[in-house]
Amino acid sequence: MPKKRVLPYILLGLINNQTKMSGYQISQEFNNEIGEFWHASHSQIYPELQRMIDDNWIKQDDETTDSKSIFYIITADGKSTLNNWLTEPLSAKDDYFSLKLYFIKDRNNPLLKNLLEQQLQMTSDHYDHLLKRKSLLFTDESNKEENYGHFLILTRAIEREQNHIKWLKDKLD
Known part of the structure; x- marks a missing residue:
């Protein structure tokens, strides 16, 4: 059985926590914060963003005035998908603890x-x-x-x- 793709959930979490993000900003997160415990290349991120648009998990922000950058925002379907992933039980074979923990912003969550x-x-x-x-x-x-x-x-x-x-x-x- 193929392993579940995790990158979309990471991207959803990043976009959700920032309201909107450009592809460049997302790539920078992998060079800095997320990169401490998860890696993704530029060539993985952009095709995944397009798949997520196709799945209606994110959409392009039409109100962005900077024509050089495309900004992405999370949709209601994307928020639901992210929440479902965050609530899935942890598994010993897949170490997603740090990732899931990273996307919890409120200590009372x-x-x-x-x-x-x-x-x-x-x-x-x-x-x-x-x-x-x-x-x-x-x-x-x-x-x-x-x-x-x-x-x-x-x-x-x-x-x-x-x-x-x-x-x-x-x-x-």
Whole structure:
């Protein structure tokens, strides 16, 4: 089964948060803010914008006076599509947590608590799995010495998940 395209949801979120955006402004977001955790090239963005127009998720802003730039605004269908994506449950195989979190602007948005709780559950499950792997693979010092690189990677992953759990719990309080 083909993987679901995520770029349209990112574009919807960006346009929704800014009221209207040009293609250039959208590209700049990928060079700056979104680019910290998701990448898209100029050659991916513009064809996707056209597909989104065809799907009636966005439209060109007819009131823009700058004839050099085309500005895009989100439609009611686009807002509904974005909201549906934001409320889809998180999946361990697709790491969309940061993306979805990025598009929540209000700390009182009920989606925020839901996202944090889902991520906490998945992170805790993964943390438990890593601890079990460590106890299974590294039963004594000789196992650790014979596979030291693996041991380091596993303990790094455990510490990363511990820190993530702590951060999530802190944000939920």
